[in-house]
Amino acid sequence: MAQLPLGDPAPKDGLLPVSALTHQDKSFHAYVHIPFCRVRCGYCDFNTYTATELKGVSQDSFAAQLIEEIRFSHRVLSESKFEPKPLSSVFFGGGTPTQLPASDLAAILGALIEAFGLERGIDGVPIAEITTEANPDNVDLEYLEQLKVAGFTRVSFGMQSAVTSVLKTLDRSHTPERVPLVVEWAKQVGLQTSVDLIYGAPGESIADWQASIDAALGYQTDHISAYSLIVEPGTKLARQIAAGELVEPDEDEQATKYELADAAFEAAGMRWYEVSNWSTSESTQSAHNLSYWQSKNWWGFGPGAHSHIGGVRWWNQKHPATYVAPLARGESPALGRETLDAKTQLEEQVLLMIRTKQGLPIQVLKDLAVFEPKLIAGLIADELIDAKSAMRGIIQLTLTGRLLADSVIRTLIA
Numbered sequence: 198m199a200q201l202p203l204g205d206p207a208p209k210d211g212l213l214p215v216s217a218l219t220h221q222d223k224s225f226h227a228y229v230h231i232p233f234c235r236v237r238c239g240y241c242d243f244n245t246y247t248a249t250e251l252k253g254v255s256q257d258s259f260a261a262q263l264i265e266e267i268r269f270s271h272r273v274l275s276e277s278k279f280e281p282k283p284l285s286s287v288f289f290g291g292g293t294p295t296q297l298p299a300s301d302l303a304a305i306l307g308a309l310i311e312a313f314g315l316e317r318g319i320d321g322v323p324i325a326e327i328t329t330e331a332n333p334d335n336v337d338l339e340y341l342e343q344l345k346v347a348g349f350t351r352v353s354f355g356m357q358s359a360v361t362s363v364l365k366t367l368d369r370s371h372t373p374e375r376v377p378l379v380v381e382w383a384k385q386v387g388l389q390t391s392v393d394l395i396y397g398a399p400g401e402s403i404a405d406w407q408a409s410i411d412a413a414l415g416y417q418t419d420h421i422s423a424y425s426l427i428v429e430p431g432t433k434l435a436r437q438i439a440a441g442e443l444v445e446p447d448e449d450e451q452a453t454k455y456e457l458a459d460a461a462f463e464a465a466g467m468r469w470y471e472v473s474n475w476s477t478s479e480s481t482q483s484a485h486n487l488s489y490w491q492s493k494n495w496w497g498f499g500p501g502a503h504s505h506i507g508g509v510r511w512w513n514q515k516h517p518a519t520y521v522a523p524l525a526r527g528e529s530p531a532l533g534r535e536t537l538d539a540k541t542q543l544e545e546q547v548l549l550m551i552r553t554k555q556g557l558p559i560q561v562l563k564d565l566a567v568f569e570p571k572l573i574a575g576l577i578a579d580e581l582i583d584a585k586s587a588m589r590g591i592i593q594l595t596l597t598g599r600l601l602a603d604s605v606i607r608t609l610i611a
């Protein structure tokens with residue numbers, strides 16, 4: 198499983214340094230990490246645990262313990278005199294949030310609303326985006342109805358592929374037929390919908406991938422994420438590849454699959470707004486993910502969750518058992534934290550904003566003192582960034598640029 202950064206030890210009282218409190222931006226978002234899965238997919242190294250890995254932590258009492266962190270965060274922010282705006286977005290991720298009963302997700306959301314409130318429109322109606330990730334296997338109509346009643350606005354299903362053999366290679370527990378059902382139920386109760394796809398599973402042909410693209414488009418969701426399969430060290434998939442049982446994804450074929458997906462999504466009226474994300478309109482983009490890419494303020498609740506407020510970043514104890522112990526003593530579950538200096542904050546803006554369609558203002562490169570007109574001209578000549586946007590002072594990746602985003606970043610801030 199991916200390791201947490203080192204940073205400095207986090208204070209037990211959780212109080213924030215003055216630099217974070219005086220920050221101008223008071224927007225506020227919440228991430229809630231639910232670290233449970235029924236089975237672990239062979240490719241996944243997310244911070245998640247199956248029943249046998251939980252070391253005595255009970256899923257039944259998890260929501261109550263997470264609510265303790267919400268109350269703790271409210272105390273910390275009040276004592277620090279940091280008054281955030283009401284929540285603009287809440288995102289339940291995992292793991293598999295829907296591994297918990299809908300009533301637990303509702304209780305956690307209720308505690309967040311009680312502590313921080315939700316952003317409202319001029320008519321007083323909440324306009325905050327509230328999403329949960331869901332495994333197609335463990336939700337039904339009644340479950341989705343309960344989420345809607347609790348205030349959720351959006352659900353993102355881990356579809357991954359429409360091809361049975363690919364789902365099998367990925368160790369997925371659901372069948373392809375399950376996905377259109379759950380999407381339909383979500384629509385019926387009035388939730389916005391998204392599906393996650395993965396391309397490049399060993400043995401996945403171009404025709405398999407095209408079938409997954411076509412199926413996902415056929416479900417007419419508001420949003421699609423398509424991720425290139427990453428072979429994470431330490432996973433079952435990495436071991437299978439090392440043992441020669443499965444073949445590593447081929448980079449050129451991955452690029453072809455990305456181009457196929459982009460062409461099909463765009464032809465169907467879905468526009469890219471981040472390298473791996475497409476939506477039917479601006480209003481169906483993920484406001485929560487945009488908040489990360491725009492370096493906004495968010496509190497990450499739950500084991501291993503990361504938070505960021507005013508240039509201060511911290512991360513929680515990773516295992517559910519070590520996460521709940523300090524909370525029971527009224528102490529912060531944070532493990533480490535760091536204050537980002539101005540240069541690091543600007544570099545992060547480059548890494549995150551360049552991947553969005555909105556693009557990276559050239560001013561950020563100027564502030565970093567790395568602005569080189571010749572380099573920009575070279576990237577335009579190589580058709581990696583868009584010439585017209587550059588004239589307007591924005592670096593926006595072309596299709597080829599999206600495939601080579603890391604190399605564009607290295608060129609700009611090497």
Ligand SMILES: C[S@@+](CC[C@H](N)C(=O)[O-])C[C@H]1O[C@@H](n2cnc3c(N)ncnc32)[C@H](O)[C@@H]1O
Nearest residue numbers: 240241291292293330332355393424425426427
């Ligand atoms: C937390 S999961 C989504 C919810 C639920 N756990 C599920 O999988 O159905 C988040 C998404 O990350 C993506 N993902 C996880 N590990 C990945 C990897 N190694 N390579 C590419 N995508 C990955 C998958 O598309 C997955 O749907």
Ligand code: SF4
Nearest residue numbers: 234237238241291292
């Ligand atoms: S269900 Fe989702 S979080 Fe759980 S192991 Fe699979 S991809 Fe990872």
